[in-house]
Amino acid sequence: MHRYREIAVAFSRNGFGFLVKELGLHEVLSLPKRMLVKNKSEPHSKTTGERIRLFLEELGPTFVKVGQIASTRPDIIPQDIIIELEKLQEHVNAFPFAEVKKIVEHELGEDLNVLFREFHEEPLGSASIGQVHYAVLHSGEEVAVKVQRPHIEKGMKTDLEILQEIARIAEQKLEWAANYKVEAIVKEFSNALLNELNYSLEGRNAERISKQFKDNPHYRIPNVFWEYTTKKVLTMECVKGKSLLEVEQLQREGYNTKLLAERVVQGLFQQILVEGIFHADPHPGNVCALPGNVIVFMDFGMVGRLTAEMKTNFASLIIAMMRQSTEGVIKAIIRMGVVPDDVDMELLKSDVDLLRDKYYDIPLSQVSLGEAVNDLFSVANHHHIHIPTDLTLVGKSLLTMEGLVEKLDPEISIVKIAEPFGRKLIVDMYRPDHLAKDAVDHLGEYVDIFRDTPRNLKQIISLIKKGKIPLELVLPDSEKFLTRIDRISNRLAFSIVLLAFSIIMVGLIIGSALGRQSSMLWNIPAVEIGFVIALLMFLFLIYSIFRAGRF
Numbered sequence: 001m002h003r004y005r006e007i008a009v010a011f012s013r014n015g016f017g018f019l020v021k022e023l024g025l026h027e028v029l030s031l032p033k034r035m036l037v038k039n040k041s042e043p044h045s046k047t048t049g050e051r052i053r054l055f056l057e058e059l060g061p062t063f064v065k066v067g068q069i070a071s072t073r074p075d076i077i078p079q080d081i082i083i084e085l086e087k088l089q090e091h092v093n094a095f096p097f098a099e100v101k102k103i104v105e106h107e108l109g110e111d112l113n114v115l116f117r118e119f120h121e122e123p124l125g126s127a128s129i130g131q132v133h134y135a136v137l138h139s140g141e142e143v144a145v146k147v148q149r150p151h152i153e154k155g156m157k158t159d160l161e162i163l164q165e166i167a168r169i170a171e172q173k174l175e176w177a178a179n180y181k182v183e184a185i186v187k188e189f190s191n192a193l194l195n196e197l198n199y200s201l202e203g204r205n206a207e208r209i210s211k212q213f214k215d216n217p218h219y220r221i222p223n224v225f226w227e228y229t230t231k232k233v234l235t236m237e238c239v240k241g242k243s244l245l246e247v248e249q250l251q252r253e254g255y256n257t258k259l260l261a262e263r264v265v266q267g268l269f270q271q272i273l274v275e276g277i278f279h280a281d282p283h284p285g286n287v288c289a290l291p292g293n294v295i296v297f298m299d300f301g302m303v304g305r306l307t308a309e310m311k312t313n314f315a316s317l318i319i320a321m322m323r324q325s326t327e328g329v330i331k332a333i334i335r336m337g338v339v340p341d342d343v344d345m346e347l348l349k350s351d352v353d354l355l356r357d358k359y360y361d362i363p364l365s366q367v368s369l370g371e372a373v374n375d376l377f378s379v380a381n382h383h384h385i386h387i388p389t390d391l392t393l394v395g396k397s398l399l400t401m402e403g404l405v406e407k408l409d410p411e412i413s414i415v416k417i418a419e420p421f422g423r424k425l426i427v428d429m430y431r432p433d434h435l436a437k438d439a440v441d442h443l444g445e446y447v448d449i450f451r452d453t454p455r456n457l458k459q460i461i462s463l464i465k466k467g468k469i470p471l472e473l474v475l476p477d478s479e480k481f482l483t484r485i486d487r488i489s490n491r492l493a494f495s496i497v498l499l500a501f502s503i504i505m506v507g508l509i510i511g512s513a514l515g516r517q518s519s520m521l522w523n524i525p526a527v528e529i530g531f532v533i534a535l536l537m538f539l540f541l542i543y544s545i546f547r548a549g550r551f
Contacts, residue, residue, distance in 0.1 A: 003162060008020045010055050053088060062159035068085065070189060071086045074378065076185065103232060132144050133147065146236075164190065170183075196301045199232060199234035203224040205301075209278075220294050223236065239298065242290070244264070261409035268401050276307065276308070278306075280304045281397070282297070304390040305390050309335075314336070316335070322419060324356050330345075334385070352376070355375050369402070
């Protein structure tokens with residue numbers, strides 16, 4: 001409850017007090033009214049993105065990490081907020097070496113001096129989840145030891161449980177939260193963060209990507225020392241490479257910056273379009289260079305995974321974008337995501353056409369593939385087409401990579417480098433051996449279909465004989481359609497009553513006139529009474545129609 005209160009206060013302090021009230025947290029936490037006076041329409045000196053960033057930084061490591069993960073989702077978060085989330089800084093101090101020693105010895109089961117020949121007390125770097133120390137094994141190998149912060153897992157799990165509960169309440173009380181499915185989004189972010197807490201997963205990711213380049217001398221992935229690695233301690237080879245941001249220094253030392261840029265791009269596309277597991281955060285701190293223009297990828301806490309189908313669909317998207325084919329782009333997007341039944345295909349086509357115009361007649365060297373992909377994913381999200389998270393990570397990775405390589409080679413064309421990978425993937429998909437393998441992989445499904453066909457046909461024939469074929473009729477804007485039908489039927493009824501009223505009265509009047517007799521029947525004034533009854537019926541019908549509001 002104390003943490004709930006801290007979160008509510010942070011909401012209020014950063015101009016989101018109205019959310020605390022709308023979610024009903026002020027009633028549970030007994031917050032003073034002064035915290036809730038700020039509303040959505042009140043002007044602020046800071047933008048919404050800035051206030052969200054400050055809110056996350058105020059609440060510490062869990063919220064900062066969630067914000068950093070959210071910055072990888074431009075398909076669901078506006079660009080101005082993404083820009084602010086990318087500025088999130090992990091304002092954390094290094095934790096004491098005594099704690100480091102205690103955790104390492106507990107995890108590895110030996111005294112620190114027995115495990116390492118050297119272990120530097122000052123960390124090489126410190127982050128919200130852990131910090132890295134330089135060490136030397138007794139075998140003489142230099143290593144970087146990442147140690148998880150004490151008690152960080154418990155605190156993060158508590159915060160994530162609170163976030164998920166707030167998201168659940170938000171979906172119940174706020175229409176926009178239900179539309180955006182914030183509970184599912186928070187759960188997705190939580191899973192990504194919990195994976196980062198497991199250093200064994202990071203080690204396995206590094207090992208898998210290392211195997212991708214085992215026969216390629218132009219790439220290097222630090223080795224993992226599994227005998228010195230657990231869930232909370234990760235020991236990897238310490239690689240001292242050159243920063244790719246120091247372009248002039250690289251050139252002075254004889255590096256070919258254009259070649260480095262090309263190899264970074266090729267390395268990432270090899271991971272994305274060939275292997276299907278890729279580095280999801282290739283920022284300058286995670287990529288460096290070694291002599292011989294060798295590229296080093298490091299830190300695999302966040303990786304993306306693509307199935308064979310997802311790789312093919314993404315390759316199709318790239319090729320369709322290059323051809324500026326609206327139909328091809330739409331087909332690729334539909335194959336990529338889960339498409340709702342009510343999607344407006346004409347409106348989707350119109351939005352894709354607008355994007356095509358944005359990139360029309362622009363040289364490939366000037367096209368940002370990452371931005372174009374994210375633009376398309378944003379259009380898909382606008383039409384409630386759910387794109388898998390790993391595919392959205394591709395867009396984020398491409399954007400991060402582009403920012404890195406453009407400094408090395410401003411004239412580089414990411415699209416031109418990507419095209420051969422995409423074409424090869426499409427061609428390979430239709431190779432006889434691949435088609436045969438695909439058929440074998442799906443053999444079980446085909447067998448099930450053929451096995452179930454007789455039973456399904458028998459059920460259909462039985463329903464036909466009984467005259468009970470189920471028919472589901474879906475009418476767009478059915479409420480408007482039914483309202484119009486209601487109005488037409490009421491007007492028709494009104495006309496019939498008027499006609500009947502006229503016929504009755506005319507008949508009585510004519511009959512009386514021809515017979516030159518009074519309109520009295522059994523001493524009752526028939527015409528007068530008939531007129532009164534018909535008039536009352538007419539007035540009652542008019543009143544009923546107007547009361548229903550559907551005349």
